[in-house]
Amino acid sequence: MAKRIxxxxxxxYYGDFKAVEDVSxxxxxxxxxxxxxxxxxxxxxxxxxxxxxxxVAPNARVEGKVxxxxxxxxxxxxxxVAVRREIGMVFQRPNPFPTMSIYDNVIxxxxxxxxxxxxxxxxxxxxxxxxxxxxxxxxxxxLSKPGAGLSGGQQQRLCIAxxxxxxxxxxxxxxxxxxxxxxxxxxxxxLIAKLKENYTICIVTHNMQQAARVSDQTAFFNxxxxxxxxxxxxxxxxxxxxxxxxxxxTENYITGRFG
Amino acid sequence: xxxxxxxxxTGASGDGPAPMQRTLLTGSLPxxxxxxxxxxxxIVTGGLLFALGTFSxxxxxxxxxxTYTVLVTLASARIESGRKAxxxxxxxxxxxCFGLAMVPxxxxxxxxxxMGVVRxxxxxLTVSMNGVTPTMDAGGxxxxxxxxxxxxxxxxxxxxxxxxxxxxxxxxxGRGRLxxxxxxxxxxxxxxxxxxxxxxxxxxxxxxxxxxxxxxxAGAVALSVLMIPVVVRSCEExxxxxxxxxxxxxxxxxxxKWLTVVKVVLPTAIAGITTGIMLAIARVIGETAxxxxxxxxxxxxxxWNLFDGQMMSLPVFIYSQVRMGDAINYExxxxxxxxxxxxxxxxxxxARLVSRFFAPKFGR
Numbered sequence: 001m002a003k004r005i006x007x008x009x010x011x012x013y014y015g016d017f018k019a020v021e022d023v024s025x026x027x028x029x030x031x032x033x034x035x036x037x038x039x040x041x042x043x044x045x046x047x048x049x050x051x052x053x054x055x056v057a058p059n060a061r062v063e064g065k066v067x068x069x070x071x072x073x074x075x076x077x078x079x080x081v082a083v084r085r086e087i088g089m090v091f092q093r094p095n096p097f098p099t100m101s102i103y104d105n106v107i108x109x110x111x112x113x114x115x116x117x118x119x120x121x122x123x124x125x126x127x128x129x130x131x132x133x134x135x136x137x138x139x140x141x142x143l144s145k146p147g148a149g150l151s152g153g154q155q156q157r158l159c160i161a162x163x164x165x166x167x168x169x170x171x172x173x174x175x176x177x178x179x180x181x182x183x184x185x186x187x188x189x190x191l192i193a194k195l196k197e198n199y200t201i202c203i204v205t206h207n208m209q210q211a212a213r214v215s216d217q218t219a220f221f222n223x224x225x226x227x228x229x230x231x232x233x234x235x236x237x238x239x240x241x242x243x244x245x246x247x248x249x250t251e252n253y254i255t256g257r258f259g
Numbered sequence: 260x261x262x263x264x265x266x267x268x269t270g271a272s273g274d275g276p277a278p279m280q281r282t283l284l285t286g287s288l289p290x291x292x293x294x295x296x297x298x299x300x301x302i303v304t305g306g307l308l309f310a311l312g313t314f315s316x317x318x319x320x321x322x323x324x325x326t327y328t329v330l331v332t333l334a335s336a337r338i339e340s341g342r343k344a345x346x347x348x349x350x351x352x353x354x355x356c357f358g359l360a361m362v363p364x365x366x367x368x369x370x371x372x373x374m375g376v377v378r379x380x381x382x383x384l385t386v387s388m389n390g391v392t393p394t395m396d397a398g399g400x401x402x403x404x405x406x407x408x409x410x411x412x413x414x415x416x417x418x419x420x421x422x423x424x425x426x427x428x429x430x431x432x433g434r435g436r437l438x439x440x441x442x443x444x445x446x447x448x449x450x451x452x453x454x455x456x457x458x459x460x461x462x463x464x465x466x467x468x469x470x471x472x473x474x475x476x477a478g479a480v481a482l483s484v485l486m487i488p489v490v491v492r493s494c495e496e497x498x499x500x501x502x503x504x505x506x507x508x509x510x511x512x513x514x515x516k517w518l519t520v521v522k523v524v525l526p527t528a529i530a531g532i533t534t535g536i537m538l539a540i541a542r543v544i545g546e547t548a549x550x551x552x553x554x555x556x557x558x559x560x561x562x563w564n565l566f567d568g569q570m571m572s573l574p575v576f577i578y579s580q581v582r583m584g585d586a587i588n589y590e591x592x593x594x595x596x597x598x599x600x601x602x603x604x605x606x607x608x609x610a611r612l613v614s615r616f617f618a619p620k621f622g623r
Contacts, residue, residue, distance in 0.1 A: 056507060058434065085513030095504040099526040099617075109512040112522045159508070166512055 002029035002200045003069045003086070003169040005050060010064035011229075012042070012049050014057060019045045021229035023064075025219060027170075032192060032201045034211035034238065037221035038253070042230025043204050046221070047172050050202065051087035052080040068169065085109075088168035092175040094155035096147035096162070103143040105158055106130060109166035125165050133161035134191050153184025160191065170200040178206060189214050208254055212242050220250045287339055293331060293347070300327045324355055368600075375597025378590045384598065388559040388571075393583045400595045402561045403576035407602070409565055410475050410554060410572055411544050414482035419536055421483075422490025429491070430498045431520055448488035456484040457549025464553070475565035478554030478572070482543040489542055493535025497528040530614035537610035541603050547574040573599040 005027040012020040020042040027033045035043040048054040049062050066073045073083045096105045106126045110117050130136040135157040177185040192214050205211050211218055219235035234247045245251050304322040308314040328351040336344035383399040391398035460481040464472045501524050509519040555569030556579050562570050573595050580592040
């Protein structure tokens with residue numbers, strides 16, 4: 001189920017502006033890879049390029065190769081919709097569909113795609129996904145209530161349940177805890193640790209302790225200078241990045257001596 | 260503020276009255292001051308006008324409001340601060356403007372209701388003017404209601420899909436010059452005088468069906484020319500309000516763009532879209548000029564067929580009755596006006612129900 005992602009020589013452009021330059025990395029299956037770096041260094045852009053979400057912005061394009069196991073996701077005939085079914089995403093701000101109940105939010109992937117689900121099949125998916133997102137106990141008695149009525153942390157877990165309900169191979173998380181309180185953050189981090197048994201997980205975070213806690217691999221991104229594209233500075237075992245990184249830039253960033 | 264400080268400083272120097280205790284309430288007029296002053300002014304001006312024998316409601320209102328505004332500002336400037344005086348002045352002016360804006364509205368509704376109920380009954384609503392001579396004490400507006408519903412309904416049927424899809428194109432798909440051109444022409448269309456829309460359809464019908472062809476469909480097309488830009492504009496605004504995050508959430512689940520629009524964007528915006536469409540319908544349901552030109556103004560019989568023969572509608576019925584000029588005609592015109600207002604109110608009521616039913620829910 002979990003798949004490996006191989007990125008080689010990836011450049012991301014918004015029109016004429018080059019946002020990310022020449023990134024190559026391997027993202028291991030059944031592991032958590034954290035992307036850290038200062039704001040605007042292109043880590044979110046890079047993350048979105050992994051499931052072609054950057055194409056939502058007009059004029060965005062990439063050069064380079066992204067392989068999902070043995071398939072090139074940027075091959076000419078590949079439909080971005082098919083890519084996104086394989087590579088799910090959780091966003092910075094919880095975004096449950098306001099018109100749908102908790103139940104419908106979880107099976108939104110199937111419902112919005114006009115897939116016919118049997119009642120028991122749908123019930124199974126909902127229960128399994130909510131268990132997977134550690135939310136079942138809290139919402140099992142009010143599945144028909146609107147998803148927007150949950151607390152922020154619950155909403156974010158609902159979004160994770162929604163993302164894993166379509167059984168993707170990879171889960172991308174773009175600062176999933178930055179809008180949450182410490183308790184909810186802890187709940188999400190526990191969940192990430194559990195999810196990595198079955199999924200390939202990439203997480204963008206500004207919180208270095210979080211990266212240190214949840215990830216197996218850490219990639220550090222930085223800008224070469226104002227107006228210059230972001231680059232991958234260093235990627236290694238999380239332990240190594242946070243104890244003795246190879247590059248001076250990385251060390252400056254993680255110890256707070258920036259610039 | 261300044262006044263207070265001066266007072267307490269003179270108090271402290273010993274040659275004034277006993278030192279004043281400064282509290283948070285120092286230098287502010289009591290809460291009941293403004294209403295009390297207004298009541299006082301009203302009584303005094305009312306009494307004076309009666310004494311002079313020149314009492315009339317407009318005169319009374321003008322004198323009361325002007326006197327009150329001047330007095331409350333002066334009192335506030337003297338006891339409170341300059342800032343508070345300005346606040347009271349502007350408050351008085353804003354309330355006055357609000358009152359002025361309400362006068363025509365209330366007066367209109369009241370007049371229509373008072374004059375309309377004279378003739379508005381089950382009989383009036385269920386018979387046509389077929390075989391009724393203008394001054395006969397008989398006849399009703401059923402044929403005009405039928406015409407209004409048929410013409411406006413057909414206009415809505417044409418305009419809502421075109422308008423809504425244009426709005427979807429502008430927000431979700433449109434880029435570059437085509438989008439700018441459409442936006443520009445929609446703006447231009449918003450400003451088309453309704454009589455011009457009527458003339459346009461007259462010319463169009465002349466080309467297709469020969470001169471002098473009047474029927475309900477022509478009226479409906481003229482109304483859609485007026486309605487489409489309003490629908491586009493309001494739907495565009497509403498669709499634009501749907502947060503991008505919801506679209507992204509849907510894309511991230513592997514949902515294609517068209518399904519995202521149909522199943523996420525439109526349901527989220529449905530409340531606003533319904534209201535916008537209702538406003539557009541309300542805008543055209545009272546149109547008279549284009550309908551006189553296109554659907555005719557002399558139909559007296561019930562006609563459900565949009566494509567054959569003239570069709571009466573409520574606004575045109577009002578117009579033609581008023582032109583006849585007898586007392587009974589005025590009664591019919593007022594009753595028809597009341598009917599039209601009631602139909603519009605009914606539409607808004609339905610729209611409210613629809614929006615409440617479909618709107619995003621946030622309960623727990």
